[in-house]
Amino acid sequence: MTSPAAYPQSATPAMGERRLSQLDALEAESILVIREIAAELERPVLLFSGGKDSVVMLHLAAKAFWPAPIPFPVLHVDTGHNFPEVLAYRDETVERLGLRLEVASVQDYIDDGRLRERADGTRNPLQTQPLLDAIAEHRFDGVFGGGRRDEEKARAKERIVSLRDEFGQWDPKNQRPELWNLFNPRHRPGEHVRVFPISNWTELDVWRYIEREDIPLAPLYYAHEREVFRRDGMWLAVGPYSQPRDDETVETRLVRYRTVGDMSCTGAVESSASTNAEIVLEVAASTLTERGATRADDRISEAAMEDRKKEGYF
Amino acid sequence: MATTITATTLTAAAPGATTAPVQPTLLRLATAGSVDDGKSTLVGRLLHDTKSVMSDQIAAVERVSRDRGLTGADLALLTDGLRAEREQGITIDVAYRYFATATRSFVLADCPGHVQYTRNTVTGSSTADVVVLLVDARKGVLEQTRRHLAVTALLRVPHVVVAVNKIDLVDFSQEVFDRVEAEVQAVARDLGVEDAIAIPVSALDGDNIAERSDRTPWYAGPSLLELLESIPSSEDPAHEAFRMPVQLVIRPQGAALDPSHVDYRGYAGQVASGVVRVGDEVVALPSGRRTTVVGIDLGERTLEEAFAPQSVTLRLADEIDISRGDVIAAAADAPAPTQDIEAVVCWLGDAPLRPGQRLLLKHGAKTVQAFARTIDGVLDLDDLGAVPADSLSLNDIGRVTLRLAAPVPVEDYAVSRRGGAFLLIDGHDGRTVAAGMVGASLRTLDPAPTRPEGDEEWDI
Ligand SMILES: Nc1nc2c(ncn2[C@@H]2O[C@H](COP(=O)(O)OP(=O)(O)OP(=O)(O)O)[C@@H](O)[C@H]2O)c(=O)[nH]1
Ligand SMILES: [Mg+2]
Numbered sequence: 143m144t145s146p147a148a149y150p151q152s153a154t155p156a157m158g159e160r161r162l163s164q165l166d167a168l169e170a171e172s173i174l175v176i177r178e179i180a181a182e183l184e185r186p187v188l189l190f191s192g193g194k195d196s197v198v199m200l201h202l203a204a205k206a207f208w209p210a211p212i213p214f215p216v217l218h219v220d221t222g223h224n225f226p227e228v229l230a231y232r233d234e235t236v237e238r239l240g241l242r243l244e245v246a247s248v249q250d251y252i253d254d255g256r257l258r259e260r261a262d263g264t265r266n267p268l269q270t271q272p273l274l275d276a277i278a279e280h281r282f283d284g285v286f287g288g289g290r291r292d293e294e295k296a297r298a299k300e301r302i303v304s305l306r307d308e309f310g311q312w313d314p315k316n317q318r319p320e321l322w323n324l325f326n327p328r329h330r331p332g333e334h335v336r337v338f339p340i341s342n343w344t345e346l347d348v349w350r351y352i353e354r355e356d357i358p359l360a361p362l363y364y365a366h367e368r369e370v371f372r373r374d375g376m377w378l379a380v381g382p383y384s385q386p387r388d389d390e391t392v393e394t395r396l397v398r399y400r401t402v403g404d405m406s407c408t409g410a411v412e413s414s415a416s417t418n419a420e421i422v423l424e425v426a427a428s429t430l431t432e433r434g435a436t437r438a439d440d441r442i443s444e445a446a447m448e449d450r451k452k453e454g455y456f
Numbered sequence: 457m458a459t460t461i462t463a464t465t466l467t468a469a470a471p472g473a474t475t476a477p478v479q480p481t482l483l484r485l486a487t488a489g490s491v492d493d494g495k496s497t498l499v500g501r502l503l504h505d506t507k508s509v510m511s512d513q514i515a516a517v518e519r520v521s522r523d524r525g526l527t528g529a530d531l532a533l534l535t536d537g538l539r540a541e542r543e544q545g546i547t548i549d550v551a552y553r554y555f556a557t558a559t560r561s562f563v564l565a566d567c568p569g570h571v572q573y574t575r576n577t578v579t580g581s582s583t584a585d586v587v588v589l590l591v592d593a594r595k596g597v598l599e600q601t602r603r604h605l606a607v608t609a610l611l612r613v614p615h616v617v618v619a620v621n622k623i624d625l626v627d628f629s630q631e632v633f634d635r636v637e638a639e640v641q642a643v644a645r646d647l648g649v650e651d652a653i654a655i656p657v658s659a660l661d662g663d664n665i666a667e668r669s670d671r672t673p674w675y676a677g678p679s680l681l682e683l684l685e686s687i688p689s690s691e692d693p694a695h696e697a698f699r700m701p702v703q704l705v706i707r708p709q710g711a712a713l714d715p716s717h718v719d720y721r722g723y724a725g726q727v728a729s730g731v732v733r734v735g736d737e738v739v740a741l742p743s744g745r746r747t748t749v750v751g752i753d754l755g756e757r758t759l760e761e762a763f764a765p766q767s768v769t770l771r772l773a774d775e776i777d778i779s780r781g782d783v784i785a786a787a788a789d790a791p792a793p794t795q796d797i798e799a800v801v802c803w804l805g806d807a808p809l810r811p812g813q814r815l816l817l818k819h820g821a822k823t824v825q826a827f828a829r830t831i832d833g834v835l836d837l838d839d840l841g842a843v844p845a846d847s848l849s850l851n852d853i854g855r856v857t858l859r860l861a862a863p864v865p866v867e868d869y870a871v872s873r874r875g876g877a878f879l880l881i882d883g884h885d886g887r888t889v890a891a892g893m894v895g896a897s898l899r900t901l902d903p904a905p906t907r908p909e910g911d912e913e914w915d916i
Contacts, residue, residue, distance in 0.1 A: 180704065206767070324877065
């Protein structure tokens, strides 16, 4: 199309000009955030589930402090329904990077009666209490999370540095201004901040970065054969925490996971993508969001994520 | 533009090295304009018409729209994601959305129009490369239009596009468009915005959003998307002086990941402006000690040069005293640290600012105590000039004189957005109460600075 464009210059930088590519600009922003929080706060912690977003965040943290080690521990809120290969990957990664791992266990809470299993079997919403207790117990004042704004409409509203009151609650109607790239994590005693260094990354950015940096991931992100059954339009894995009902039939399919969460409610997608490059192509062509494709719990209600976040969820 | 620099200046054979010219560049866009002028609808339309909305998201929006008895999908729901926003039909806080075309990646910040949420609009615009200011063709310039344009001008957002919206409701009239455009341009000129470009659009129907409309045959310019794709990317940092606020000193000692790094000492930060090369002479501020850059690291990679906005770690020839908050700057062209600042602030605190008040000021990686000496005026949105004031209230834009407890190497915001921007923070509860711009000024209608009562000689 020919147009009398209002701006005479080209938007595409000329050869040799200093411009950061999109991935480099995102990386620079994330490292800035991670360093600033580590410097301003006394007891930060990074939420590490073994999922791709938290792995990318950890990779960025390693770059931010190199050649010093990452100067804070990592925390996993273990639902007790995790994929075993993700837990194995989590432990390998912690070992490889020499990190200190804290685990807050939903199972412990269920065993001693502090939490009760939900009727629908999903344990995602049950993570909030153990998370908040761990934050209080360790007096963590900054909690890095791998949330991205493109994931969900309530997350799209959240600041990079996001205040939580003494009950761990998020108040979406009264967020602190966040100006330029000057981050302000100050808070009163008892409050803490959640920090989302990869807020501005999309799922595609994450995969392009994993490909570019050759970051190892848990194997279930890549196509593999698995016994699955169909529920709510998703392929759920047959496993100790998710069993087919009588009217659901088990099939072996070539699948991979776009997100890894609680086994009982995280769906696999049919895919033959077995390399990062193939996944980048697949994600670029996808017409469903990763949550829409894979998370049963987010379909419960229009505002499921917002309600959980207000209570202190990730 | 400097085009003589070699294509790849990175020494290590990094995977996916930087500066590849074929990569799409990132453009950050923020919406502005009065409540209900159609900002969210426009962002939704832009996403929808560029096929950037996933099918499950559009299905969710269609479902909610149907439940409310609407015939079509209300595209504003793509960004108005909070429960309270959907109940009230307004935007409360910024929503960030992402989409890409062949040449550009966009971060869209859909900001609220309501005066109560101005601080959120300031948040969204502070990082913007372009502000799209919406004006309802039927209503023309309103108070919030003026306020947002004033904020945009003060923040020195590089580009402003005026979307004269709801053109469908004025019969696609050129006369109305011309009148509204003239009205907006007059305000823009008064505020020092010279190059705003206006487009007639219907966010609801998509006219002149992604495609040019045949319902405005009298309009020969580009669609909004075409315009956004043609906005030049930011200036080459080679034109700026080098500055880097030090966020952290990296000294692993015995904890080094590799024993060869036990003596490593590096200064970590994001290059705020300009370019730094190995061998450059630099100065640490505020101490004024000089040294030379001997190495630049980005993780394990070693670079020959770094430029804004890369996050890197600098190694220096001498072990001079540099700590967090100091600024490393080009030795030949360094700003003078000062304890006295004149600035324009957008006041975002619920309680007013009064002369004599103590606050914290954050600039770069440095936070110092600050004292409001005087309030030198507040912007009157009708006259677009400063009038005398004793205090600044929520959402006021005012000029203040501050005294700092320690010297800080600020720059004029007009010269460097990064070097001239600061936050004012309430030291008691940690809240961010102002966005500040060093050296900015308001057109003065009647300057009559107020003094702190009975404490003329107060010094920190
Ligand atoms: N006829 C017509 N209606 C429009 C157009 N653009 C928006 N609207 C309607 O105007 C109303 C407000 O639109 P929004 O997009 O929510 O306005 P907004 O500027 O985002 O409002 P705030 O974020 O609350 O400031 C809605 O009912 C839209 O459907 C347009 O081009 N033509
Ligand atoms: Mg809106």
